[in-house]
Structures are given as structure tokens and as C-alpha cells.
Amino acid sequence: xxVMKMKFPFEKRVKLAQGLWLLSWCATVAGATTFTLGCLLKxxxxxxxxxxxxxxxxxVPNTLxxxxxxxxxxxxxxxxxxxxxxxxxxFPRWKNFLKPYFAVSSFFTVLMLLAVIMSYAMxxxxxxxxxxxxRNGIRFYKDTDTPGRCFQKQNIDRLQMEFQCCGNNDFRDWxxxxxxxxxxxxxxxxxxKDRIKSNVDGRYLVDGVPFSCCNxxxxxxxxxxxxxxxxxxxxxxxxxxxLNIYLRGCREALLNYYMGLMNTIGAGVLSIFLLQGxxxxxxxxxxxxxxxxxxxxxxxxxxxxxLLEKGVKETAMEYLNPVLTFLLLKNQVQEGTSxxxxxxxx
Amino acid sequence: xPFMSLKFNLQKRVKLAQGLWMLYWLAVIVGxxxxxxxxxxxxELRKRSEIMDNNESHLVPNLLxxxxxxxxxxxxxxxxxCHESLDPQKFSKMKPMLKPYMLLSCGFNALLLLLVLLCFLxxxxxxxxxxxxxKNAIRFYKDTDTPGRCFMKRTLDMTQIEFRCCGNNNFRDWxxxxxxxxxxxxxxxxxxxxxxxxxxxxKYLMDSVPFSCCNxxxxxxxxxxxxxxxxxxxxxxxxxEELxxxxxxxxxxxxxxxxxxxxxxxxxxxCTIILEVRLHTGLHxxxxxPVGM
Numbered sequence: 240x241x242v243m244k245m246k247f248p249f250e251k252r253v254k255l256a257q258g259l260w261l262l263s264w265c266a267t268v269a270g271a272t273t274f275t276l277g278c279l280l281k282x283x284x285x286x287x288x289x290x291x292x293x294x295x296x297x298x299v300p301n302t303l304x305x306x307x308x309x310x311x312x313x314x315x316x317x318x319x320x321x322x323x324x325x326x327x328x329x330f331p332r333w334k335n336f337l338k339p340y341f342a343v344s345s346f347f348t349v350l351m352l353l354a355v356i357m358s359y360a361m362x363x364x365x366x367x368x369x370x371x372x373x374r375n376g377i378r379f380y381k382d383t384d385t386p387g388r389c390f391q392k393q394n395i396d397r398l399q400m401e402f403q404c405c406g407n408n409d410f411r412d413w414x415x416x417x418x419x420x421x422x423x424x425x426x427x428x429x430x431x432k433d434r435i436k437s438n439v440d441g442r443y444l445v446d447g448v449p450f451s452c453c454n455x456x457x458x459x460x461x462x463x464x465x466x467x468x469x470x471x472x473x474x475x476x477x478x479x480x481x482l483n484i485y486l487r488g489c490r491e492a493l494l495n496y497y498m499g500l501m502n503t504i505g506a507g508v509l510s511i512f513l514l515q516g517x518x519x520x521x522x523x524x525x526x527x528x529x530x531x532x533x534x535x536x537x538x539x540x541x542x543x544x545x546l547l548e549k550g551v552k553e554t555a556m557e558y559l560n561p562v563l564t565f566l567l568l569k570n571q572v573q574e575g576t577s578x579x580x581x582x583x584x585x
Numbered sequence: 586x587p588f589m590s591l592k593f594n595l596q597k598r599v600k601l602a603q604g605l606w607m608l609y610w611l612a613v614i615v616g617x618x619x620x621x622x623x624x625x626x627x628x629e630l631r632k633r634s635e636i637m638d639n640n641e642s643h644l645v646p647n648l649l650x651x652x653x654x655x656x657x658x659x660x661x662x663x664x665x666x667c668h669e670s671l672d673p674q675k676f677s678k679m680k681p682m683l684k685p686y687m688l689l690s691c692g693f694n695a696l697l698l699l700l701v702l703l704c705f706l707x708x709x710x711x712x713x714x715x716x717x718x719x720k721n722a723i724r725f726y727k728d729t730d731t732p733g734r735c736f737m738k739r740t741l742d743m744t745q746i747e748f749r750c751c752g753n754n755n756f757r758d759w760x761x762x763x764x765x766x767x768x769x770x771x772x773x774x775x776x777x778x779x780x781x782x783x784x785x786x787x788k789y790l791m792d793s794v795p796f797s798c799c800n801x802x803x804x805x806x807x808x809x810x811x812x813x814x815x816x817x818x819x820x821x822x823x824x825x826e827e828l829x830x831x832x833x834x835x836x837x838x839x840x841x842x843x844x845x846x847x848x849x850x851x852x853x854x855x856c857t858i859i860l861e862v863r864l865h866t867g868l869h870x871x872x873x874x875p876v877g878m
Contacts, residue, residue, distance in 0.1 A: 383804035383805075384804065389804075392801070392804065393801045393802045396801030397801055400746060400801070418806070419806050420804075420805075420806075422805075422820070423805055423806065423818075423819055423820060424819060425819035425820075428819075449806060449807070450796040450799045450806075450807040450809070451799075451801060453796040453797075455738070455739045455742035455743055455746070455797060456739050458729035458730065458735075458738065458766075459729075459766075459769055460764070460765050460769065460795060460796075461795070461796040463796070472769075473769055473770060473771035473774075474768070474769060474771075
């Protein structure tokens, strides 16, 4: 059962070859674009690597870069093949190359689609990575004298100012950690001693946030200390004063930023996937149309082109059989030995 | 006696024409770059017009935009002239247009030279406008309820964060103005009343700075209040504690930013002048003997 048979007179074959040549050069540019988009995404993810706990989400830009490079090669060969296609003498030399070429090209094209699906699927993993990373960042904010964590304060401050956010889920995360180092606390002061004794871990907890949580758009000079104490500030009500610090949590802000970036890139890669797919389908039609010409003296006869010679299932089995035989080969040997052993037993 | 006459045979003339044609199209691209730089500079000036008192001079970016467009047009026409000089029939049609074109190009080069001078001289105007504008910005920082100055606080905060600077010349400028609005001061409080009465104009002055002066790179949580009072903070000496707030004044920071933009544009314009002069001497030699005759 042949899949998608079409008739190809000589002029149509010529038009197909010419159109395919142009399309393959467009697809080459598109492949370079995919590679660039992958590099962009990877750079953006690496810039905020300090607030991410694991790098599982890096599989998306890595896949995009691999697919971009592979599609450069695929489309280069596609343009070479369709240049030779109109010359019946030169086309047969591509005969043995085409079967593995289509297998590899289909694999990488499907991989492109998988990259887009993964960029949506990795949202949960990214969120948990950000949650753990930000929690550590807030905990180690005060450790500016510990090697390896010296720049945690600067990174968190810059992050909060740039993304206009405060804390992990919201600003109350700062109430639960000691973010002022012991080096700057006067332990002879009664107030400090009281605060430290008032909780089990002996930490100096305050209802204040760092300055980087302050919102410049607020009409009032920033209130960052004693946030929950209405009487500490004139004309201040903790429940209604909204704009003085950023209310959004940094995890939500970063997640929105990265998902927006990946959605935009995903839309672009999806259209590149369609372009690449059309290149491969046209090339397949051209190949089958030209194969029917081979052997005839008159190269301008009308031929038939098709997508798949047998049905989808049979073609899939035809490609997978070599792989399965390699794996099944061991089983066949074992079955053989057990058959020999069984009759010998009784 | 002709000015700078040279001898040309046919091959040399063809090569000259082709080389000139490519240079003309390069000059068109340079014209487009000048146009975009003019737009970029104009946008940068408008972005910060609030701290420049809204009376900054847009002469340089407007001239850049105009000269960019003029350069594209003139050089495209010059490239066309070069292309047609290879065909004697077309060339004889173009010949009457040559003299006015050369005069226009000379005028254009003179304008470019003027613009280079302006690029370097207008920096003084920017310097003075910035000084005045920042002084007013600091004064009106607290007026977030006055129409026309609602966003001064936000603009100044964002400027200090972006350019990593504090105050006009340095952070002590904040000690001389009242930057906390009366709406947020408890006038029944004794401390507040003392401070207000302690100076002639009845302003609430403190030795504090806004949060946007804080340096995130400092290892210590930001100290922005009671800056000159060593006993107000543990282990603090205000002469030694350097990094907690930005030391640089915004006047110097913003001016060096604009100065570098104007210097780069001036350097690019000088290169453009050299390219244009080269093109026009090349074209001047063309009409003496068109190719093919």
C-alpha cells in the first residue's frame, strides 16, 4: 500500500527541484537561527545559575543547539541532492546515501519537536530548582565573609532590584532568616540579646527586609524595618501600605521571565520544524520521482512519486529491524542453546 | 591649470569606476548608521530629560538625523553617477548634473565638519544642564503629590540605581534638602519639632540618604540613616566605611555617559568626512575622460 502517490510530469519535477533548492537554503538559515536561539537561552539560564539548584532545564537549550547544527548539515545535503536531481546521470550516485539520510533527518526533525514540548514540560522542574536555589540564596545572604558565598548578597540584591521582587514566595521569607551577619550586631545590647533568646535556634530575626526590596515607584521614602509595627512609623498601616516594597516573590518573577522566553523560542522553533518537515517531504517526493526515471532513455517521461512505498507500520519495522535484530540476536542465540539442551535432557 | 590632474588609461578608469561605486554604497551604509545614531541619542536624551530640567538641547541629534538622510541620498546618487559613467551615452546625459552635485557634496562636508565641532562643544551645555537639573531633582524628590513632579522620586531613584551614584556631587547633597515629605512626618513628635526648629527655613534635615544610594556590593546591610553618627551603628566609623553607599556623584556619572556617546559619534563623523573627501576627489577625476572614449 503506497502512501500519498502523486504524478510528476517533467516540468513539475523541474519546478519541485528548483523550489526545493530555495527552500533548503531558507531552512539552512532557519537552522542557524535555531542554534542561535539555543545559545541565547543557555546564556540567560547561566546568568542566573546562582539561584538555581540544578541544571536539569539546560537540556532544552542543549537540544536546540544540537538540532540547529544537525539541520545545517541536513539542509546542505538537501540542496546538493536537488541540484543533481535534474541530471539523470548524476542522480544515481546518491542512491545508497538517501536511506540513512532520511532516517537521520527524521530523527533530528522529531527531536526539534521534542525540544519544544520539553520547554513546556520542564516548568515544574525549573520551579522546584528556583525554589531551592532562592531559599539557599536568602539563607546565605549574610555570609559575605564565607568563601564561595561572598557574592550571594550582591547577587540577591541585584536580582531583587532587576526583577522587582522580594524574597522567595513573598517578602515574609526575610522574616524567617537572619540576614544581618553577627559581625554587625552589638551583643552587649539588651535588645539584641532579647531577640536572640526569643527563638530556639538563637538567631537574630527581625521583621525587616533588605533595601533591594524597596519599590522606587512608591511615593513614600522606603520603609524596610519594623514592617509589621504600625506605631513605629507615622501614618502607616501595615495592611494597606502596599507599594513601599515589592510584593511579588522572586520565584514567580523568574519563572514568568523564563517561561515567557521559552514560549517565544518555542513558537519560533515550531515554525522552523514545519519548514524542515516540508523540505524532507519534498525531497522524498523528488527522490521517488527521479528513481522511476532511472534506466529510461527518455528522461522527460511522466513518473509517479510517493511518500512511503509500503504502509507506515511496515516502513517503521523496516527501519527498526536492523536495530532490533542487533538486540534480539542475543535472545535468538539463547533460544537456540536452550532448544538444544531440552531434547538432550530426556 | 587643472587642480591635481592625473593620467588614466582605459583599464585604470574601469577599475576606478568600480571601486568608487562600492565605496559609494559603503558611504550609504555609513549614512544609515549616522541616522540611527541620531535617533538613539535623541531617545537617550528624552529618557533622562526629567533630571535635565526638560530644557536639554536636541540640536546634535536632530542634525545627525538630517545629515544621515542627506548622506544616504547624496551617496546613492553618486553611486548611480559612477555606474552610468561606464556607458558614454548615459554619461553625456548626466554631465550637466555633475557640477551642482559636486557643490552640494562640498556643502555637505562642511556641515559634517560643523557637526563634529558641535559634538565636542555641546558637551559643555550638557554639563551645565545636568548640574542645574540634578539640583532641582533632589529638591523636588519629596513632591510626589505635586502635579508635574509626581515621578521625580522614581526617576531619581532609578537614575541612582542605574548609574551607581548618589546625590549631585556626592551623597552630602542629600543632607542639605528635606527629602521626606511633611505628609510622613509626625509633627507632634518632639524630635521632629526640634529638627524643624533648628534651622532657619524650618526644613526637616537629616544626615540620611534614600535607599537608592545603597551599594549592593557592600558586605554589610545598608546603612542609610544617621550616617555621620558613629555610635548609632555597631562597629561603624563613617570615615572608613566606604562601600556601603555609592561615593560617586550622579552629575559626574551621567555626564561621563553622555560624553562618551558624543565623543564616539564625533569620531565616527571624522571617519565619515575622510571617506566622503576620498569619494569626491575620486569622482572629480572621473568626468575628465568618461570610459569608452
